[in-house]
Amino acid sequence: YSESEINSLMDKYGMRIIIENNYDYSSISFTTFNKYFNEVLDVASDMLSAPLFADKNLEIVRKRMIDNIKAKEDNPDELIWLKLNDWFFRDHQYISLPDGYVETVSNISGNDLKKHLEFLTTNNRVVISIVTGIPLKSEEKIINDKLSFMKTRENWKKIIPSPYKEIGRDTIIYSDKENLETEYVACKFMIPSVTDDKYIPARFGLSILSKRIYETLRTKHGLTYFAYMAASDKKVNYGVFYVSTTYTDSAISLFRQEINKFKKEGVTQKEIEDLKNIYETSFYMNNEKSVERSFTNGYNFMIYGDYNHNDKFMKRVGKMKPREITAVLNDCLKNYQFMILK
Structure with missing residues (x-):
C-alpha cells in the first residue's frame, strides 16, 4: 500500500497506528473495529513485510525526529535526564537513547531500516499480541497466513541486557x-x-x-x-x-x-x-x-x-x-x- 492508500484506509476502517520506542523493546499497534479486523490485518501485514520507506517520507520523519531530539536538549526538564543517563549508564548499553541522536538519525537510510526490520522478523525478536471480539478459531488460519513472513524458531528467548556496575558511593x-x-x-x-x-x-x-x-x-x-x-x-x-x-x-x-x-x-x-x-x-x-x-x-x-x-x-x-x-x-x-x- 502507498502512503495515500494507507491514509485513506485509516479513515475508512477507523484504524489507529501507535508506535513506541523503549530501551527494552519497540512496539507498533494497530487498532480497529471487529468488523474490519481482516482488512486491517492485511494492511498491517503489508506494512511490516514490504514497507516502502520512500525517500520523501523518510526525510519528513527524519526532520521530525531531529526536531524532537533538539527540543529535548533545549528543555531543562528533559535535558537533565539526558545528561544523568549519560553518567549513570556510561559503561552500559542503556547509554544509547531509543530516540537516537542527531548524527545517527541524519545518516540512517531506507535500506538500513529494511535490513533491520528483516532481522527482527526472522530472528525470534517479535511477539504478536491480538485482542479481538472475534472467535480465534474462525481467524486463526487467516492470521497465520498473513503473518507467515515472520519466521520464528520454536523456542523464543528473552533478551537479557548486561548487568550494571554500580558505583559504591553518592x-x-x-x-x-x-x-x-x-x-x-x-x-x-x-x-x-x-x-x-x-x-x-x-x-x-x-x-x-x-x-x-x-x-x-x-x-x-x-x-x-x-x-x-x-x-x-x-x-x-x-x-x-x-x-x-x-x-x-x-x-x-x-x-x-x-x-x-x-x-x-x-x-x-x-x-x-x-x-x-x-x-x-x-x-x-x-x-x-x-x-x-x-x-x-x-x-x-x-x-x-x-x-x-x-x-x-x-x-x-x-x-x-x-x-x-x-x-x-x-x-x-x-x-x-x-x-x-x-
Missing part, C-alpha cells in the same frame, strides 16, 4: 545551562529489575515515598511546585528523585531526611491500603481498553515470559506488607547519583 554532578530561572535536580539509584520479585515492593514503596517527598518539599516547606520519586520499569532498573527549586541544598537535605526517616520507621499499613486502591483502579481501567490489553499481553510475554503477568502483579500487591517494602527499599536507598542543572 555522586553529585553539576551542569550549566544559560538563562535558567530555577535549578533542576535529578537523581538515579539502582533498584531490582522488573523481572525480580523484589521489584513490586520497591515500586510500591517508592510511590509512598513520592507522596511524602512532595508533602515535605512542597506543602510543608514551599521549596518547589513539583517533586517526586518513582521506579522505572526496565530490565536493568533504577529509582528516581526529581525536584525543581531555587533552594537546591535545602531540597536535597530534606530528601535525605525523609529517606532516613523511612529507613527507621518504614511505611504504614494505611499508606499501603490507600495506594492499593489507586493501583486497582488503574489496572481495571486499562484492562477495559483493547489496545492497552494487546500491548500489555505482548510486553508481559516479552519481558516476563508470561502474558498474564499483570493479574499476578495485582495479587502480589494485594498481599503487600510494610515489613516487606521496608526490607527491600533499605537495600536500594543508597549510592545516589545526582545531576544538578543550574
Whole structure:
C-alpha cells in the first residue's frame, strides 16, 4: 500500500497506528473495529513485510525526529535526564537513547531500516499480541497466513541486557545551562529489575515515598511546585528523585531526611491500603481498553515470559506488607547519583 492508500484506509476502517520506542523493546499497534479486523490485518501485514520507506517520507520523519531530539536538549526538564543517563549508564548499553541522536538519525537510510526490520522478523525478536471480539478459531488460519513472513524458531528467548556496575558511593554532578530561572535536580539509584520479585515492593514503596517527598518539599516547606520519586520499569532498573527549586541544598537535605526517616520507621499499613486502591483502579481501567490489553499481553510475554503477568502483579500487591517494602527499599536507598542543572 502507498502512503495515500494507507491514509485513506485509516479513515475508512477507523484504524489507529501507535508506535513506541523503549530501551527494552519497540512496539507498533494497530487498532480497529471487529468488523474490519481482516482488512486491517492485511494492511498491517503489508506494512511490516514490504514497507516502502520512500525517500520523501523518510526525510519528513527524519526532520521530525531531529526536531524532537533538539527540543529535548533545549528543555531543562528533559535535558537533565539526558545528561544523568549519560553518567549513570556510561559503561552500559542503556547509554544509547531509543530516540537516537542527531548524527545517527541524519545518516540512517531506507535500506538500513529494511535490513533491520528483516532481522527482527526472522530472528525470534517479535511477539504478536491480538485482542479481538472475534472467535480465534474462525481467524486463526487467516492470521497465520498473513503473518507467515515472520519466521520464528520454536523456542523464543528473552533478551537479557548486561548487568550494571554500580558505583559504591553518592555522586553529585553539576551542569550549566544559560538563562535558567530555577535549578533542576535529578537523581538515579539502582533498584531490582522488573523481572525480580523484589521489584513490586520497591515500586510500591517508592510511590509512598513520592507522596511524602512532595508533602515535605512542597506543602510543608514551599521549596518547589513539583517533586517526586518513582521506579522505572526496565530490565536493568533504577529509582528516581526529581525536584525543581531555587533552594537546591535545602531540597536535597530534606530528601535525605525523609529517606532516613523511612529507613527507621518504614511505611504504614494505611499508606499501603490507600495506594492499593489507586493501583486497582488503574489496572481495571486499562484492562477495559483493547489496545492497552494487546500491548500489555505482548510486553508481559516479552519481558516476563508470561502474558498474564499483570493479574499476578495485582495479587502480589494485594498481599503487600510494610515489613516487606521496608526490607527491600533499605537495600536500594543508597549510592545516589545526582545531576544538578543550574
